[in-house]
Amino acid sequence: MKIAIANDVAMAAEALRRVVASTSEHQVLWIARTGSEAVRMCAENRPDLVLMDLNMPELDGVEATRQIMEQSPCAILVVTGRPQDNVNQVFRALGAGALDVTATPMLQGKADGAVELLAKIKTMDKLIRHSGGSQAMLPRSASAPERREAKTTKLVAIGASTGGPLAVSKILAGWLPPPGCAIVVVQHIDENFAEHFAKWLGEQLEMPVRAIEHGDELAPGTVLIAKSNDHLVLDKDYRLGYDATPKDYAYRPSVDVFFRCVAQHWRGDAVGVLLTGMGRDGAEGLLEMRRAGHTTIAQDQASSAVYGMPRAAAELDAAQLILPLDKIGPMLRSTTGSRG
Template identity: 70%
Template sequence: MKIAIANDVAMAAEALRRVIASTSEHQVIWIARSGSEAVAMCADNRPDLILMDLNMPGLDGVEATRQIMAATPCAILVVTGAPQDNVGQVFRALGAGALDVTATPILAGKGGGDSALLAKVKTIGKLVKASRQDAQAQTAGTERGGEVRHLLAIGASTGGPLAVSQILAGWIAPPGTAIVVVQHIDANFAGHFAKWLGEQLWLPVKVVDDGDMLEAGCVQIAKTNDHLTLSAHQRLHYAQEPRDYPYRPSVDVFFECVARNWPGDATGILLTGMGRDGAQGLLSMRAAGKHTIAQDQASSAVYGMPRAAADLGAAQQILSLDQIARLLRGRSGSKLA
């Protein structure tokens, strides 16, 4: 498992790192020295498990657990000195979403602190693996390009990678749902973005090759500096035209294709970004009877593209990232509208 440590005491954090490093089954991917740092690092690089201390400066382990479980949920094990002396905090952390509690090995004294921690980690590892298998089983019927009945088209620019991961994290797409993401990103980084996003989601993520079909149960990412298009036969292609368009790949180009060529149900979501790309395309989708959503100002890193959509009346709903995520998770059928 990928394991992270949140502990402000250097000696304790190093002791935890050494315990985890003593087995080849796990790796420590980051160490945070405060609760707020743990929240930020989890958003950037979500682990399978966090070893969370309770008493840290500023944001304590309880509130850090609460914020992580709300934004980028993952397994959390409370590892703190003398947990029996902090029963109130322990139960608040468990109530916030932590799975279990154990003593910090370096402070546990003689009696197998290391083995007790590894035993807890092993148990949680089984739970994490079982959760992934359940998710894979639920999406197995659609991962290999089953009939697409609903198209979820997402466009984003500045701040987009985190926004996309936040709305899709923990979501299992309804059967027959295809997801296509057009993110303003250089072609040299598109593959890295797809790999990173795949580590954040339960859904499989892949970059689009020219001529690919829409795939249900899969997140498909535009990978070139050319524009992603959708044909009337559900095939994805790349086009250089319009050559003078400043945004590449263009959200407008793809949304316009959806409005023109996709006959079924569709939802367009326009997220954070500079400029106006995607606004006119979202308006075309709405005019074609598709469901349209724009991110709100408060949750946007840059309120340019969503603002342009709101000004045009292109969005039927203007929602925060959390509200968009809840909307997706609350739909069990093929229609998201």
């Protein structure tokens, strides 16, 4: 895989170069020292993957990611020092089209950082090949008690990948779902950052958000976030849990796996929503939901950061409705209702 590095700190860039060069499968295509240089070099010599820092001169990593995804789309992995200290910036980059985030390995230090980075690169490689190439937590207010309701009668299942965090926040913003309505989000994101995603999303919404623990029940009025690299499942008793199989599936957690569980086990009203993302995950599961009689929605091409997953759903005729992002939220309210 041809890998580019965008990092203005010489020591960090050299650490990344050495990690990539330590394997025979990958090569360093180029190194950019500024965000604008990264945008230009992507246009001139597009890599398979960019290792993108967040803090750079001229253009930061968020804006560089946005411009690259608009002008020369390719896979982008945010690699930055202590990403947990830059949560807002990380999710802006993910919203702009970056696939995932990891910490910058040290030039001299423990090998853990290098091992984790190589594991991320391996996952990116699988995603890129599976997609046909690069082109192709806690409630908002801890003091406020969570509203508990006796029975879940409606379920909104949302799947997303590249660009998903911002897309999810936009369709759920300002909405208080009706009694009995639970919301589950399966976002492709590493388990080490899932709790941060839940906390960040809770700051954007008017309802509580929390990560799902194995064995949890559906919680009406709460947004539940998949938090494991294993796949989120729903059983016939409506209990949520995690399952490692299929082990060789590149998309983790898989939207397909959860959508299929909804199609097989859920007997109330349900809406499946497939948002922006690279690859095909979620399309077949959405089709099963449609065949089971549930409402299915896919994001349209113009509003998607990457039109991979929704495109696959459209090709399978899995989505009853193909809508721009700003129309999906109103459609959810129309389909399931609102509180008050």
